[in-house]
Amino acid sequence: MKRRSFLQQFVYVVAVLAAGSLPFGLSRLLAPAAKADPRTHLRPPGALKDDAAFVEACIGCGLCGEVCPPRCIQFYQREGGNKVNTPYINPEKKGCILCNKCMEVCPTESLTLVPREKIDMGIAQIDRTACYPWVDHGICGACAVICPLGERGIGFDFANIYRPVVKKGCVGCGLCVEVCPHPSLPIWIVERSQGTVAKHRIG
């Protein structure tokens, strides 16, 4: 008899907990975690470097997106999992113009205002086997023209004036990715530690 009432209570508690976790389960079902391509999912400028800390701090209010002049900030949806509703920038669609507005408006510490040179969204990486000027002496230079950091971010290789070379000042805003005319996008943003700037040339 005692065991029976204990079981009944146990079932009751489990049922109540299940009912309480119903909304969370539903929201999780709607946003299962998938592997997001890091090339198309950059954090906005000023984001905490540790992505786990960023997800802890971001409340998903969407203010960063709501002040973004080029509307480049998007939000994780179904692919998000835990990151759902946190912001990202897809440079293949739109790059960041480094206007600082999102960092100023962010109510939490997740986007902290840092000077332009200290922004670290990543660093551009150029595939020299696909970029027009590098492959067949084409004339392009779109990435170097658009770069908001100018000579500090991306420049031309000496004597091969249209061959773009990423320099150490690059903050990874992704504007070069946005404007790159090559269909296979031979330029993309990687994490700073994985960039090959130093290997090719001292920036």
Added chain:
Amino acid sequence: MSVQANKPLFIWRHLNKLRWLVMSLVFFMLILLPMLHVYQTYVSAHAYDLLSPSEQNFYDFMETITAPFVSDPENELDAIKGTTWSGTFFGLKLSDPLAAAGQVAASLKFYWPFVLTALIPVAFTLVFGRFFCGWLCPATFLYELNTTLGVWLRKAGLRTGNRRLDPRLKYIVLVLGLLLSAVSGSIVLAAVYPPAVVGREIYYAIALGGFGVGAVFFVVTLLFDLLVARRGFCRYLCPGGALYSLLGRFRPIRIKRIVENCNDCAKCNAVCEFGLDPLRDNFGMECNNCSACIAVCPTDAMTFVVRMQDFPYQGPGHLGRHYRRQQGKKQTIDDSDEKA
């Protein structure tokens, strides 16, 4: 102010209209702000000629409605930004208390500049209880329309759900949400809190070209309200409502039934969205001071009072049948006493 107020202030009757105005205004702003943002992006791009014809129409429309108020739309329209979850209001950053609680739980530390943005809402909640739920919440706007839809469905002969669950369930949702936030390191409450979901999804739909996953969640909550319990999500599951109920436990602004004017018609019980029992002085922590019962009362028996606790049951209304019968009995007893 516990003077015997036998008449409610005449304005209390009309507060419900003001409440609908405020709720509509908040909802309207949630639609307008993303549109203003899209307009701002067009302005800052300086490329009117490159817009498609429909975008140009949109640009012209927004220019027409904003031109009287701002000269520099690119920057001046930043004055009001965000949603009820978190936003800036003429330089003042305001956040939902639940957002602050969720962030503290997720990161397990206090980041004061953010927690303090919830200070003003918390102060208001301490005084007015769950006023947010009744007066500002953009989801409430849709849920109350959903209730009306339920009434129509019932009139059409369809059955809608009207189950009663335990209102304490929402505290479990809140605690579970905070625990899950702490464990998973992400603010899971943000995804299950309807006002946050609504504000965000409207923004996604207007500025980013489509609803996100939250829209599905919100539709499910609407169905839950229709099929399981009227306003069920707010009453039984909403973690924000749970937090405000706790904060508003000792709210000084309350609704009181004036027993002398009450005739037991129970219209207040019928109109109460949260299924409370104003007729028996049972408001509790759930009452969101929405004043619908004051507006509907035909005998002016509902009013606001300044009091830290609800009145205990004051007995049947003095204009009602039960009270008269009681009085009659008492009278006869008194008479018989006198005779004896």
